Amino acid sequence: MRSIAACAALLCLLAAPARAEPKYDLAKVVAECAACHGPDGIxxxxxxxxxxxxxDRYLYLQLQHFKSGRRPHKEMRYESRHLSDEEMQDLARYYSQLPR
Known part of the structure; x- marks a missing residue:
């Protein structure tokens, strides 16, 4: 009986959705971009x-191209080298939502 309860508890833990902890600080990443692109994206x-x-799709693709070297640009290749795919998507979404 004890092993059934332990198995049930383990199944509940495995089935429960994991809490998504931010893997990075988007504000910090944006601050790095703002050094050149301004805090308002200008x-x-x-x-x-x-x-x-x-x-956002355009911005995301450009970040991918800079990182891969497909779009050559010394500074952007350097800056994008450490960005994850998730960070690129979030950055693209952030800048796309700012007013022109």
């Missing part, structure tokens, strides 16, 4: 593109 220089209001 580039600090004419050479730096505005990210605010861009389509």
């Amino acid at each position: 580039g600090n220089d004419v050479e730096i593109p505005n990210l605010a209001g861009q389509h």
Whole structure:
């Protein structure tokens, strides 16, 4: 009887949804981007593109291309090297929701 109760408790634990803990701090990642792209997604220089209001899919693909080297850009390749796919998606969503 005891083993049945232990098995039932184990099954309940395994079936319970895991609590999603943030793996990273999005605000910290955005702060790194803001050094060049501004806190509002508006580039600090004419050479730096505005990210605010861009389509999230476009931004996500560009980050992927920078990371892979498909789109050559020294600084962006360096900055994107440590971004996970989830971080790229969240960054793209964040900047796409900012007003132009």
